[in-house]
Amino acid sequence: MTTIAFIGLGNMGGPMAANLVKAGHSVTGFDLSPASCDQARSDGASIAASTVDAVRDADIVVTMLPAGRHVLSVWADILPSVKEGALLIDCSTVDVESARKAHVMAREQGRDLASLDAPVSGGVGGAKGATLTFMTGGTKEAFDRAEPILSSMGKKVVHCGEAGAGQAAKICNNMILGISMIGVAEAFVLAEKLGLSHQALFDVASTSSGQCWSLTTYCPVPGPVPASPANNGYKPGFAAALMLKDLKLAQEAALASGASTPLGAEAAQLYALFNNAGHEGDDFSGIINFIRGQRD
Ligand code: NAD
Incomplete structure (x- = not known):
């Protein structure tokens, strides 16, 4: 069992977080939408009061947000509070520049944080059925750590190369x-x-x-x-x-x-x-x- 924070519990993130719970992980979620939080709670996740509260104890943090600006803003908020050595995985579809910037922000924390951009294809049906394809960018070490977690939410996980290669x-x-x-x-x-x-x-x-x-x-x-x-x-x-x-x-x-x-x-x-x-x-x-x- 891995302790996972999941931020962004919308059409895609909600069912993805539910599949992590089904796979036996401890999931703490957060979303600005109370309805999304209620759904995630009924799917078996704990709900935190804020993004920062959600990530404090997490070994792995997943974000699934609308666009690059949301990802950079959430990562800027949470990075100082994530555990030393935590792995951050962004599954949103964002511009390549923002994806690369998020990796740099994580590295600049200097606390041995790992990061991966991991957008998906397969849509809401794939999110619900855990049949998504993940295309990932980051180090091989980050990929190897993320792979079993991503496999709980998808059927194919591809390492495309370094930071930004997934996007x-x-x-x-x-x-x-x-x-x-x-x-x-x-x-x-x-x-x-x-x-x-x-x-x-x-x-x-x-x-x-x-x-x-x-x-x-x-x-x-x-x-x-x-x-x-x-x-x-x-x-x-x-x-x-x-x-x-x-x-x-x-x-x-x-x-x-x-x-x-x-x-x-x-x-x-x-x-x-x-x-x-x-x-x-x-x-x-x-x-x-x-x-x-x-x-x-
Ligand atoms: P969505 O709008 O349903 O979900 C996004 C969620 O993020 C919302 O619930 C919103 O409240 C939440 N959010 C926004 N800012 C936040 C913040 N600061 N803190 C916490 N929560 C916040 O969108 P979606 O359909 O789930 O898509 C998510 C991402 O996945 C997008 O980047 C999209 O392009 C990508 N994607 C979507 C599909 C699809 O078919 N829907 C397919 C592939 C990829």
């Missing part, structure tokens, strides 16, 4: 996803204009060189893949607002590093328009309706 992997993967979903959606819209049925395009492309996850697992038209959100009124799934967040993070990273990502930039623009048209809460695959010209 880099996350935004690169999601940039591929955003671009490929738009590509698949455009192909279906063109097929419609050409009188080709959805099923015919699916049958060909899914076994040809157009094959990709956006087509065969998450098909943006109803029918060919019964479990895809297209069959369920484009309820998320993975909300368009989160796709836009990740595409913006990829563009920030491209600008900062000097990488050329013209299709990533175009995808970010299209998802911004889609979000602004009132579709933030729709599944990101609903962009096909926007591309088709149904803008409301």
Whole structure:
């Protein structure tokens, strides 16, 4: 049993903390939302009065917060109070620069603290079912300590490299996803204009060189893949607002590093328009309706 503090008990953090309790760990949580705290308490976690109180006795501290500024602010508050030698794991999706800064803040405490950036893919379903994929950045020693804990919340834990490498992997993967979903959606819209049925395009492309996850697992038209959100009124799934967040993070990273990502930039623009048209809460695959010209 490990003593774990868990800060940020929202849609993702709540079920992740519950899975740590199920795995037999002692979990003390904190969230600004009383409703999230109540849910975590009923899932078997203790609830502390503040972030600082939550971390005092913890060997491992997990944060699952909305964005980089929340992570840096919470880490600045808790770092002076964490135990000597504690391991801090940030599972939020944040910009690479903030992720690296969080590692530096931990190191600058000078109390033998270890840190890992460990964003996830798999969404709320993966958080509930403990089937998340973790992509991690930090030292091999920090990774080895974190791996058994992360394995209680996910099915795959990958060490991507040094500080920030987990966030880099996350935004690169999601940039591929955003671009490929738009590509698949455009192909279906063109097929419609050409009188080709959805099923015919699916049958060909899914076994040809157009094959990709956006087509065969998450098909943006109803029918060919019964479990895809297209069959369920484009309820998320993975909300368009989160796709836009990740595409913006990829563009920030491209600008900062000097990488050329013209299709990533175009995808970010299209998802911004889609979000602004009132579709933030729709599944990101609903962009096909926007591309088709149904803008409301
Ligand atoms: P959420 O908004 O449901 O949860 C975030 C929680 O953090 C909220 O409960 C909020 O009250 C809490 N919080 C904010 N500031 C705090 C503070 N100072 N102290 C304590 N608690 C604080 O968001 P989520 O869907 O759980 O996402 C969390 C992270 O995971 C985000 O970075 C998101 O991009 C990433 N992510 C989400 C999904 C998804 O499908 N929801 C998938 C992959 C990654």
